[in-house]
Amino acid sequence: MAATQKMKIFKLCMLAGVALISSVGAAAQAVTPVQTILGDAPSIPKNIVIMIGDGMGPAYTSAYRYYKDNPDTQEIEQTVFDRLLVGTSSTYPARVSGYVTDSAASATALATGTKTYNGAISVDTNKQPIPTIMEKAKALGLSTGVAVTSQINHATPAAFLSHNESRSNYDELAQSYLKTDADVMLGGGQKYFPVGLIEKFEAKGYQYLSDFNLLDSVKQGKVIGLFADVQLPWAIDDSDSNKLSKMTTKALELLSQNNNGFVLLVEGSLIDWAGHNNDIVAAMGEMEEFANAIEVVEQYIRKNNDTLMVVTADHNTGGLSIGANGEYSWDTAIIRGVQASPDFIANDALADGDWLARVTLNLGFEPNEDEISQLSRARMQGKEVMITSIKQLIDSRSNTGWTTGGHTGVDVQVFATGPAASLFAGYQDNTDIATKLISLLPKVKSQPNK
Structure with missing residues (x-):
């Protein structure tokens, strides 16, 4: 057989192999296992819930699996993280900050789709503001909200709601929240919201809560709830240890009253703080409560199949080692x-x-x-x-x-369910997650909510 004929046959075989791999890959990504429970769900979500386990590198979800394992059975039981896993994400910041990100740069990437320097709150490397998914959603007539276990003006929620050249400018960020028009803001941070500032929020129609027990009394409208001076208590020490789950439930209840849809950020903030402290006990307590909050959203999606949930981490903290x-x-x-x-x-x-x-x-x-x-x-x-x-x-x-009291540069996991969940399968960068989420927003402004 001539050499040219052999080459042609080789090329045809290669093309056939690529086509087969592509078709199998497409079929695998067409429907995620969790999507099958949603029935006839729309292809584009009406609502988007973004959940971030701050500092929750891959070792944390593995550790949580073994932490929850029933030692009396042969099987190692799956967790919600195992059930919803679809892909991975890189987290590196803009080149000026190297390979290891902080929460501000990573949250900016997840909120805007743009890389920036460590410490930046949704501004680019030239310190110019970048529109966030929350701002875009609000402009399109959707409701927006955050529920976190840190102060609400900490790096991650701030990057979704505001802009600043430094995450450390807590007072400026708190003041800027008056302009965000976010509908729900729940977490800690009383220290940064003095009486005069709270009065300005109330003048704009916000209900202010400092007592967590009053959260159930809020039935509609805008709310700012600050339930600690800075961060909420460690879940393991809290007699009311399901605060993040309850804030998530209330946020979903309030935001879903907008017929145009909503975008909600939920952050398990203190996973990261436990990682910085190299505290495995507090870390597993925070993982437990974050898992509970994910299951709250998962149950909501079972009843509202027009809602997409994407869960990830902004980076890995502590270099946790299982063994x-x-x-x-x-x-x-x-x-x-x-x-x-x-x-x-x-x-x-x-x-x-x-x-x-x-x-x-x-x-x-x-x-x-x-x-x-x-x-x-x-x-x-x-x-x-x-x-x-x-x-x-x-x-x-x-x-x-543990390898460090800081962050590491490893890739993190991505979990998803609901309409368009398959978009997040496989490897992607954190900026890709934002770009995909923003692409799922409505193309034109909706009519006022009725």
Whole structure:
């Protein structure tokens, strides 16, 4: 056979192979497993819910699976993250900031589709404002809202609602929220919203809440709820530990009253804060509540199949390692047995009385003699040293590892369900997520809500 004929046959085989792979890939992406429960859903969503697990790198969702596993069964049960996984996302910022992003640059990418420098709140590298998905949605007649466990003017919600050259300008960001016309703003941050500013919100028709117990009383209209001085309590320490779930439920209830649709941001903010602290106990508590909030939205979508939910992380925090020290083990029973955050345990240990008995009760296991000596020395050096000692003890017993107190540059996961969920399958950049979400907004302004 001539060489030219062989080459032609080779090329035809290659083309056929590519066509087969493409068709299989298209078929695989046509319907995600979760979409099958939605019935005859529209192809374009009316409502969009964006959920961000701040700092929730891939190790966090794996750790949460094992944390929730029932040790009495052979099967390792799936979590909501396993059920909704569709793809991955890169998170790097603009070149000027290298490969490892902060929350501001990543949230800007997710809100606008544009890369920027670390610290920027929806401004480009020249510090010029970039329109956000919330602003575009509001201009098209949709309602908008945020529900977060940090202060509402923290980096992630701020990048969706406002613009500033620095995430650290908390007071300026709080003032700027008057201009956003967002319908629902729930979280912490009383420190940044003085009485005079709250009065201006009320003059614009907002209901102001500082008592979480009054959230149920709000039935319609705009609301700003600030339920802590800065961040909300750690979920593991909170007697009302489902605050994010309840804020999400209320936000969906209020925003869905707009017949034109809505865009809602929900952030599990304190996953990141636990990661910065290298605190596996607080991290799993925050993951639990974020998972609960995702399931709230998932249930909403089952009843409202015109709603898209996209869940991701802005970056990875802490370099969490499931297993450490050369040992092939990770003891979730130790972590599940801890009854409070290391912060709470340390505070309690500094009080008068039998501190060791209280520490033992909160830890859920009895420290050995060497561990007691370490804790005793730490207690004499104050709260921060005591917190560190307790975290190190839990890490040692559970074989949990950390590589940093900051962020890392690994890709994060993407989860989705609802109309157009298949758009988010496979690898993408965080700017691609924003571009796709913005493309799903209405093309023309809707008539006023009735």
